[in-house]
Amino acid sequence: MRSLANAPLQLLRNLGAVLLLFTALRWVFFFTYRNSFPDPEASTFLWLTIQGLRFDAMTIVIANGPWILLSLLPIPWSGNNRWRSVLRILFLTVNIGLLLVCCLDLPYYGFNGKRLSSDVLGQVGAGLRELPTMLVRYWWAALVFVITTVLLVRSTRTKAVRDNGPWITRTGVFIGSLVVLFFIGRGGWQYQGLSPAHANDHVGPVWAPIVTNSAFTLGYSLTEPPLRARNWFTEAELDRVMPLRYEIHGEAQTNKPNVVLLIVESMGREYLGSLNGNSGYFPFVDSLCAHGLVLSNAFANGERSNKSMCAILAGIPSFTDDAFMNTAYAGNAVEGLGTRMKEIGYSTAFFHGGINGEYKFDSFTKACGFDRYFGKDEFGDDTFYDDHWGIYDEEFLQWSADRINELPQPFCSAMFTLSSHDPFVIPDRYKGKFPSAGSDIHESLGYTDMSVRRFFAKARQQPWFANTVFVLTGDHTFQYNEHPPWYTNPAGRFSVPIIFYAPDGRFSGSDDRVAQHLDIVPSVLDMVGYQGTIESFGQSVFKRDRPNRAYIQLGGQYRFIEDDHLLLFAGERATGLYDYSSDTACARDLRSSDPERAASMSRTIQAAIQRHAEALLRNEMVSR
Template identity: 35%
Template sequence: MFLIYNFDLLHVESVTEFLKIQYHGLAFDTTAILYVNSLFLLMSFLPLFINTKKSYQKVLFYVYFVTNLIAYAINFVDFIYYKYNFSRTTIVVLDVVKHETDKGGMFFRFLIDYWHVFLLFVLTSSLWVYLYRKVNIAAVDRSKLTTKKNLIYVLQSLVVFCIVTVLTIGGIRGGDFKKSTRPINLVDANRHVQKIEQADLVLNSPFAFIRTFNANSFKKVGYEMDQAVVDKYVQPIKQYSNNPKSKPNIVLIITESLGREYLGAFNTEYNIPNYVSYTPFLDSLAGKSLIFPNAFANGSKSIHGMSSILSGIPSFKDAFTSSAYSKQEIQSLVSILNSEGYNSTFFHGAARGSMGFLGFSNILGFDSYLGREDYNNDDDFDGAWGIWDEPFLQYMKENIDDMETPFFTTVFTVSSHEPYVIPKKYEGKFPIGNVPMHQCVGYTDYAFKRFFEEAKKEPWFDNTIFIITADHGNQVYYKDMYYKPINRFTVPILIYKPDNSMAGVNMDLAQQIDIYPTVLDMIGYKKPFRSWGRSLVDSTDSTKPFTINYGSSHYQFQMGNYICIFDGKRAKGFYDISDKGLKNNLIGNKNAEMSQIENICKAYVKDYYDRIIDKKLSLKN
């Protein structure tokens, strides 16, 4: 069923290929089943004289189904969630929902929207319970057994218990009893597939969830690399002197789920058959802006985007913002602009604390945070996430009108998102398109148009740099292009100055963590600062264009002529830079450029974990 719901993403081309994947998946299924049923097994095989009694069997019934149905449900969640997350659900999902104030409302909305998945779960679970009840356990009257028979029973039970324990340990380890073998984890799924995305079909969701429980991925790497080599490759301390010092206002717009696919101006270079754009205003603005149609997100979740864009800190296996290491001094776009005399405000139309934005904005040092409660008019509440984009952007504009200059404002929009609805007064105004997201994108594009129409009437407008990007993508229609594993991370990056002095198209690789150093370069900030990204407007920067993000169990590093797939220790694949579908692994013909790219990737990963763990995210440390 997971394959049926996500067929376009997993690229299984034959029954034979499917059966091979399922065969390798049995080890992961067995491990998950043994994890989930460990208590049930213990209670079933211990030599207890009451284990055949009806009352004890009833307890076992509830132990069995409470644990199993919870695990079972996680698989069903991924029938739908996988389309947005592009990986099996892990413990990280709890970090995503824990800050939401209306969890009950979200849950019931998802039940209604995806009723067919819920119905499948109920039907299959009911069949499971029915079949379980068909198994009868014969009750034994222990009072009629002799001492000898009781002793035999105990000894037999202990032998069986030991056998079951050994087999359980072997099953959890993946069926391997070798001393050198560790229990299988998510990375091991990649050993059995040629197409990296199919590792998620080998895996199952309970396994992914359990194996990441209490797992701390923020650990220093296991390989050695000289610090001088790391500094040479990564150049973690940036310093620019390209532009005279200035203090323009900065308006940074992080658009919810605005994948590159939806914007016509960002797709003209790709010749997609029968392509249709849903962003007429942004397309027109792009003609007056510097745009990067080859840009990528550094993560797959909203909070990943916030930390990547504002502080240049990507998230890989787990979200940096929900780790214990986020509570340290962080040099960021916010802290540096604050030190330069900017007033900084974060706008988010959702409830305070939603998505963890309030907590992280406080860590970064925003002077103020304005959300749904501050807007104070729930007539404009969308019923799901927050205030509709159009009125909230007008609210932001009105607040900006009263700000002292220079100011730095960041807004995180909410409307271009599931449940894919727009205000009733605009129904029929925007093209329905081919997927529900298209109409929402049209509405958010209109909200941007209204914001710019009003903003350009104000005296602060002409001395403002506007940057528009996204946290991640969303629903895909042009599957041949945007279902490719690498292109699932595509986002737009647009930089606009009202004097049109930046107009142009730059096809170099770009990423969210580049926005932070780019802004500092543009305003003529000449002091050294920490950054893993590079300035997108500095033609003299010796840092080669690159992108880095994390798939379900591997790092994806693009640079030069190749894409490097890195498992945290070594490269597992090299692909031509145009092979975004990762079809043709070239690692068998590894050349000097590939070796260098692997070393650069290793240097970035090492410096990332070293600086986070050693608390060196600020030059003061």
């Protein structure tokens, strides 16, 4: 009878070794991002480990399914050395792949603030180009991968075994083992298999990234459709709760202002001294805040540049893991900011010093109505190429000011900086010139701020400057460094400034109502006197009676901000309700104490999800 247990025991021994390595990687991940999480007590540490084992075991069993079946099959040659060699190669290939995914996400989480998902496939081109730099910069992640791989190979060496029991008994062991592994593979015997939402249920949103693992979230996202039609509301109900058509009745302008929309790479709210009571890293942008209108409680709708671009230029929320421009719906008709501005006589152009075609910015901005695209190729001088992403901000913004001079007025130009993107390369002559606080991003932010200051200095000398409105915002925040506590919670993680500045002083003060990137298109149109109907998930920030809302989706979890409350929603239900303004760690779930608000906010985010799915599935982001 003992021989009958050899194969299952050997199987469990090998899977157990992988499970221990996953647990070790979980705590490597935690200590890498320890500043993004509270300090766990011993009981919390133990509970997180136990809950993490469920996700790890499920991931390992599913990924090793073919190997498990082949290892347990009651076949005559199960003890053959060649057969066992084939099984070992299969086992190592699968599990080294799992370890690679988890180790890749050790540095990658810092860019997105979420565990790995299918959208990473859209980053392969840039990732391969930057691979040598990333290996040098994040050498420790490569070292962790090598160590875990060596441990896996050494700890799973086994000798060939032969189960000599009767066929019927061996078949019984095979079936019994599969039943046990089936329940492990679905994460337990609950009604539904484990999903990322279950992490929130058991440990709360702050700890959810610790409990899951990157191989699990990647696999889960690959099996989920990017969009599903929802039937929570009838069409009439949806039009009432979440209308897509938005009426704009801007005041008529006798002299339409030019518009420059400046999107600054990684400019999170936390980096502006004027909004945090410190010196910050954007002294020039802070000076604009002092003479403009600052939306101090604004949020990015995405965690990456291409997602934010869809919200800022086209008013499309990122409710899919991948950016709209990389989905199957990218061919849908879009009426973006440029499209609407051209309707009222504006010329349009988009400026980005990045490699032409990178992230499909050129094709997407054209779809949004920006007739001219100025990128690295148009700049035409690789002397100022940073060897990573494109032309240094200083030179590109100076050149862009000259190109703006050539645009017929009134014009609407959108500009996107890049130097404050990892690996944060700035010209050698500026190294050590800006505050760094021990972090490369801080120095690059100072360089970008200086570049923006020089752009404004040049623009002030142009005849179009006096009649130009400047709108500044960050594309997203940056995760990979130490943050003040509020900026680590699920809402603060997306906090960016939105600033309206005009030389004639028409804007002033601070507005602490909730705003979002989705509000930029209707706000700009309202400001320049547009009159008509647009399709928009946002509202003009200049309307006093607008709802104070922001919609965010990250790793399959929706974050709905309304006033000072944050609702977390996953699958079909709310998983948390928090007063994010006072409960910094989002530790006090208010669903039980405030069920009416939880129900109301759940209904609103459901309407937004259904509306978004219908708009993309039916190609309804344009007026008909």
